[in-house]
Amino acid sequence: MASQLVREWVGIQQFPPATQSKLLELLGDLKQQDVNTLNILVMGKSGVGKSSTVNSIIGERAVAVSAFQSEGLRPVIVSRLSAGFTLNVIDTPGLIEGGYVNDQTLEIIKRFLLDKRIDILLYVDRLDAYRVDNMDKQVIKAITDSFGKDIWRRALVVLTHAQLSPPDGLEYDVFFSKRSESLLKVLRVGARIKKQDAWGFNIPVVLVENSGRCNKNQSDEKILPNGTAWIPNIVKTITEVALNGSKSILVDRKLIEGPNPNRQWKEFIPVIFAFQYFFIIKPIQRAIKSDIAKEAKPAWELRDSGGSSRRF
Numbered sequence: 001m002a003s004q005l006v007r008e009w010v011g012i013q014q015f016p017p018a019t020q021s022k023l024l025e026l027l028g029d030l031k032q033q034d035v036n037t038l039n040i041l042v043m044g045k046s047g048v049g050k051s052s053t054v055n056s057i058i059g060e061r062a063v064a065v066s067a068f069q070s071e072g073l074r075p076v077i078v079s080r081l082s083a084g085f086t087l088n089v090i091d092t093p094g095l096i097e098g099g100y101v102n103d104q105t106l107e108i109i110k111r112f113l114l115d116k117r118i119d120i121l122l123y124v125d126r127l128d129a130y131r132v133d134n135m136d137k138q139v140i141k142a143i144t145d146s147f148g149k150d151i152w153r154r155a156l157v158v159l160t161h162a163q164l165s166p167p168d169g170l171e172y173d174v175f176f177s178k179r180s181e182s183l184l185k186v187l188r189v190g191a192r193i194k195k196q197d198a199w200g201f202n203i204p205v206v207l208v209e210n211s212g213r214c215n216k217n218q219s220d221e222k223i224l225p226n227g228t229a230w231i232p233n234i235v236k237t238i239t240e241v242a243l244n245g246s247k248s249i250l251v252d253r254k255l256i257e258g259p260n261p262n263r264q265w266k267e268f269i270p271v272i273f274a275f276q277y278f279f280i281i282k283p284i285q286r287a288i289k290s291d292i293a294k295e296a297k298p299a300w301e302l303r304d305s306g307g308s309s310r311r312f
């Protein structure tokens with residue numbers, strides 16, 4: 001990602017000292033494992049808080065946030081450098097339009113990412129949504145079809161609007177676990193993650209509160225209702241996923257132009273051909289040959305030959 005402007009990460013100095021030191025420690029952990037760059041792709045439906053989350057993590061108003069207007073058409077990359085570490089965050093337009101996945105938007109995102117590497121996917125949605133529906137499944141399916149199922153090994157589910165009072169008198173933690181479980185269930189279906197793929201059951205879910213009215217602790221850090229300082233927490237989880245041993249996704253031509261990367265049955269095509277050749281074409285050829293051979297003999301010979309065929 002050399003082409004875009006990499007600026008000094010001044011936003012990190014805007015965080016309270018407690019957050020700053022935790023972030024620098026995490027960046028240090030990454031560098032120790034030879035990870036000096038992280039490319040973070042942010043995706044999800046419109047209006048869920050993708051751009052706000054980018055700004056919260058960077059600590060600057062780097063990308064436009066809007067309550068009413070539709071988002072821009074193009075992805076935006078924000079690159080920041082701190083103590084020899086480069087953070088590239090790619091904010092994308094929402095994928096749903098008029099109740100369907102907008103294929104054109106998806107195509108623009110794929111072209112934008114061509115020849116780039118995705119280290120982390122932040123799949124963003126709201127905590128205060130009470131139902132999952134087919135649209136969620138469609139967005140997840142579109143991401144999976146575009147970048148392959150393995151992108152979910154590098155994913156975090158991010159739930160915004162975390163500062164809420166759960167409905168029906170539910171405990172916060174109970175509501176959070178119900179909401180995350182129902183979203184993860186749809187995610188596993190949309191991403192075609194099988195029951196035996198244990199990793200599919202360990203996709204982390206993190207909470208985010210982008211509002212300026214987010215509560216703070218004594219160290220002036222923004223906190224969740226359970227007291228967790230959420231910015232260090234999301235960066236910590238990103239670090240864990242980056243170091244979980246799975247591979248980053250390289251977006252090459254083959255991936256975005258080739259057939260669906262999840263259709264593994266394409267490997268069976270030669271086997272199907274071989275099967276057809278030996279079990280269908282060959283027997284038909286044999287049958288035709290024997291028919292021709294029979295036809296070549298005069299009818300009286302076939303009648304007279306009986307069991308002991310005479311040869312001339």
Ligand code: GDP
Nearest residue numbers: 047048049050051052065066067160161210211
């Ligand atoms: P995007 O379309 O997914 O990029 O969403 P935006 O980041 O533009 O946010 C859409 C609206 O939701 C804006 O009015 C934001 O201020 C608001 N918003 C985003 N995240 C949060 C959050 O965590 N809490 C609250 N209260 N509002 C949020």
Ligand code: MG
Nearest residue numbers: 050051064071
């Ligand atoms: Mg946006």
